[in-house]
Amino acid sequence: MDLGQLRTFNAVYRAGSLTAAATVLGLTQPAVSVQVKALEERLGRPLFRRLARGVAPTAFADELARRVGPHLDALAGVELELTREEFARTVRFGGPAEAMSLLALPALAGLVRRGLRLRVGLGLADDLLVDLAEGRLDLVLSSVRPRRKGLVVTPLTDEEFVLVAAAGSEFPDLAAAPMLAYAEELPMIRRYWRSVFGGPPPHTAAVVVPDLRAVLTAVLAGAGISVLPRYLCAAQLEAGELVLVREPEEPPINTLYLATRADQARLPHIRAVTETLTSAAKHW
Structure with a gap:
């Protein structure tokens, strides 16, 4: 079974709703729904009954949660121990208010729980990219393609x-x-x-x-x-x-980009945020 699908199942089981689990996982609600459905198809059994508000687990889901929950918690503990050094530095992150509020920040919730310290600046792309180039920001979510030299630019989503x-x-x-x-x-x-x-x-x-x-x-x-x-x-x-x-x-359409300076693109805390946002953007 896919470990990511099991983690999503466990979050839904504990939260009692797809929306609440999405917040915990830093995913969108449709992405959580897709992962639960994929796990149900893999197992050949329903896991939840949809209610007017939230979901109710089936008997099979109760048994699955009892068997996999402790192991997932243990893995999360190992992950936390291994990533303490990763977040020794604060990430200064800028972007447009709307995309940061609805897309980027929810996607980073998991990293924050693991120890990420985040300081967020909101504004227009041109101003934020100047702050990035001059060292006042570490990462920028940009609605225009950054063209300054010395930047590493990753297309995220359209x-x-x-x-x-x-x-x-x-x-x-x-x-x-x-x-x-x-x-x-x-x-x-x-x-x-x-x-x-x-x-x-x-x-x-x-x-x-x-x-x-x-x-x-x-x-x-x-x-x-x-x-x-x-x-x-x-x-x-x-x-x-x-x-x-x-x-x-x-x-x-318009492409959203993630930009950082080339001299810090490989730093653990920058790489963690970049990889997390790149993965989350597949579901945006």
Whole structure:
């Protein structure tokens, strides 16, 4: 059996829910669900019954947890002993507020429990990359490809841009719909309009607020339409609180990168964070 799947099973069993286990493991809830399903298929038996809130283990899951739980705990103890030296130094990590909050920081929860000390800075990519080059940061999650010399750059994942509105909102004429954005230059909106409609946006923004989470809440309130990364509004789309205004065959995407200075890329604490984020990004 796959050790990662067993660890995920054990976390779900102890937490009583897929969502709570995802937080403990630093994974997304869909990734946890996929791993549990894969283990169930491997074993040929169901492990959990889905409830309105959380999950309930089957009798077989009770027996499996009794047999593998102590061994997984022992392995975790060995891992902790071996990694104490790894986190002797604090990691100074910068990135955009939204991606850091919803993607990067949850993925690093396991390392924090193992001893990682983390100091986080939020801001725009260009400013953060200057801080990285000048030694004020150790790692940067960047929404633009870093091109400075002396950096080691790792592509992490592609974020998909979606044009959304609140469910029940009526904007038959997109040219007249209020536009909500996080910057006057409409960076994501311009990229979406060029890719999907072949030209610039029809007008300037009605609301500008430098936080995509605030843009999301304004859209949910029915203030207008906006272009957002899908990961930021996936739950609201799934719940039917938001709707896609357009569904292009090839939605616009943007790559997120992880950058560090070449002189520290092999340091244990930097390597641990890089490897963890690279692995987690497969499920983003």
